[in-house]
Amino acid sequence: SEVVIKVENLKKHFPINEAIPFKKSTQSVKAVDGVSFEVFKGETLGIVGESGCGKSTMARLINQLIRPTEGVVEFKGKNLATLGSKEIRSIRKSIQMVFQNPYASLDPRKTIEYLIAEPLVIHQIGDAKSRKKRVIELLEVVGLSGYHAERYVHEFSGGQRQRINIARALALNPDIIICDEPVSALDVSVQAQVINLLKDLQRKFDLTYIFISHDLNVVRYICDRIAVMYLGKIVEIGTYEELYENPKHPYTKALLSAIPKENPFDKKERILLEGDVPSPVNPPSGCSFHKRCPHAMEHCKKDIPAFVDLGKTQKVACHLYS
Ligand code: SF4
Ligand code: MG
Numbered sequence: 659s660e661v662v663i664k665v666e667n668l669k670k671h672f673p674i675n676e677a678i679p680f681k682k683s684t685q686s687v688k689a690v691d692g693v694s695f696e697v698f699k700g701e702t703l704g705i706v707g708e709s710g711c712g713k714s715t716m717a718r719l720i721n722q723l724i725r726p727t728e729g730v731v732e733f734k735g736k737n738l739a740t741l742g743s744k745e746i747r748s749i750r751k752s753i754q755m756v757f758q759n760p761y762a763s764l765d766p767r768k769t770i771e772y773l774i775a776e777p778l779v780i781h782q783i784g785d786a787k788s789r790k791k792r793v794i795e796l797l798e799v800v801g802l803s804g805y806h807a808e809r810y811v812h813e814f815s816g817g818q819r820q821r822i823n824i825a826r827a828l829a830l831n832p833d834i835i836i837c838d839e840p841v842s843a844l845d846v847s848v849q850a851q852v853i854n855l856l857k858d859l860q861r862k863f864d865l866t867y868i869f870i871s872h873d874l875n876v877v878r879y880i881c882d883r884i885a886v887m888y889l890g891k892i893v894e895i896g897t898y899e900e901l902y903e904n905p906k907h908p909y910t911k912a913l914l915s916a917i918p919k920e921n922p923f924d925k926k927e928r929i930l931l932e933g934d935v936p937s938p939v940n941p942p943s944g945c946s947f948h949k950r951c952p953h954a955m956e957h958c959k960k961d962i963p964a965f966v967d968l969g970k971t972q973k974v975a976c977h978l979y980s
Contacts (some may be wrong), residue, residue: 660699661735662834662866663720663753668693668729670715674939688938689715691890692729697834702860702867704881706874706913708935712890713870717836720868721753722746734833751781754827756820758839763823764811770797770822771807777829796825799862801855817848821855828859834866841876853879875917878902883971886910889938889946896972906974908951945977953978 671686690712697703705713718724720731722738731738733749741749754777757763764773774796775789784792794804800821811819820840827835837856841849857880859865871877877884878898885895886909894907905911912929919926931950936942942949948958955977963975 659701661696662699662733663697663868664730664732664735665696665716665720666694666730666732668716668719668731669727670712670719670724671727685939688890688941690719690726691938691941693887693890693892695885695892695895697866697868699833699866700860700864701882702869702880704877704884705868705870705887706877706884707872707887709872710935710938711887712938713872713887714838716887717755717838717868717870721755721836722750747781751777751830752833754830754832754835756823756827756835756837756840758842764819766811768810769807770809770811773811773822774807774826774829777826781830783830792829793825796828797822799828799859800825815848816844817851820844820852824852824855824859828863831863832865834868836868836870838870839872840869842871842873849876850879856880874913886913889935889941891946891975893947893976894972894974896968897970900969900972904972906968906972906979907976908953908978909947945975 668690669692670690671688673686693716695703705716707713715724719726733753736749738746738749771790771793774793778784778789778792790807793807797804797806802818802821811822814822840856841852844852853876856867860867867880869877869880881898883895883897884901885892886907887893888909894901894905894910901910902914905914912931915926915929929952933950936946936949944960945951945954945958945963948954951958958977961977963977963980965973965975966979967973968979
């Protein structure tokens with residue numbers, strides 16, 4: 659099937675010498691450190707990992723909010739770095755984002771109509787009348803009534819605000835929406851409603867999603883494939899079934915073991931990892947997980963594990979499988 663986004667050896671290193679004005683530092687925060695994957699049309703790719711693993715930086719790289727240090731981002735086969743500003747502008751319409759915090763991303767002084775129509779205004783689409791019509795249509799598409807258009811953000815609940823954010827992201831008919839922790843700030847019952855809405859919209863509008871989350875329990879309800887990230891790298895990727903039924907990377911296993919069990923007789927024990935996620939300024943040598951890995955071997959400290967193909971789509975970067 660058609661590839662919507664392709665990322666190859668993507669890196670984003672933030673130099674940290676600004677903090678030390680008279681000393682030229684060669685250190686950098688390796689937020690994203692050599693990531694490759696494809697996102698196919700109509701699928702939802704989950705990107706999962708603890709905070710600080712580079713998920714949000716990746717979203718910003720794909721959406722061209724920041725430029726990569728190295729590597730390539732392609733949209734439908736076009737390398738974004740080689741495009742002129744006119745083409746970039748048109749691709750910007752096709753890649754939209756929904757952020758975690760609906761409280762912060764919607765201006766409280768503007769009406770809902772203004773907020774949802776804003777992308778249309780920025781891209782000079784339609785006139786005032788057609789935009790108003792489109793706003794009402796979009797509100798109904800996300801399960802809100804058209805009469806909400808005149809209201810302000812503070813009049814809405816968290817779940818409703820996230821619906822407004824989604825309506826805004828849909829305004830330009832995107833191909834792909836990058837959802838960065840879209841339900842993390844919501845109550846569990848509301849989370850399910852927003853996830854169901856996203857699924858409905860995906861079917862209706864043939865949308866592709868990248869769904870970023872720290873919570874493997876949430877992504878299982880929406881993702882077709884999942885990439886697990888640790889310290890700026892993908893350590894395992896595969897379909898939902900492959901990862902949940904047969905996780906291979908010790909880090910994936912530990913994350914999965916932390917999900918509350920549906921079956922109380924399930925004897926799998928929680929795997930507790932030692933220590934915190936190390937700093938991405940000086941990530942450990944070799945396999946960057948080796949300091950916390952219960953299976954670490956001597957050569958894990960020196961050699962960076964390459965990706966090993968395990969089956970249909972599952973790949974893992976771990977010396978246990980090479
Ligand atoms: Fe653990 Fe070694 Fe595999 Fe890294 S490469 S996850 S340290 S076994
Ligand atoms: Mg984040």
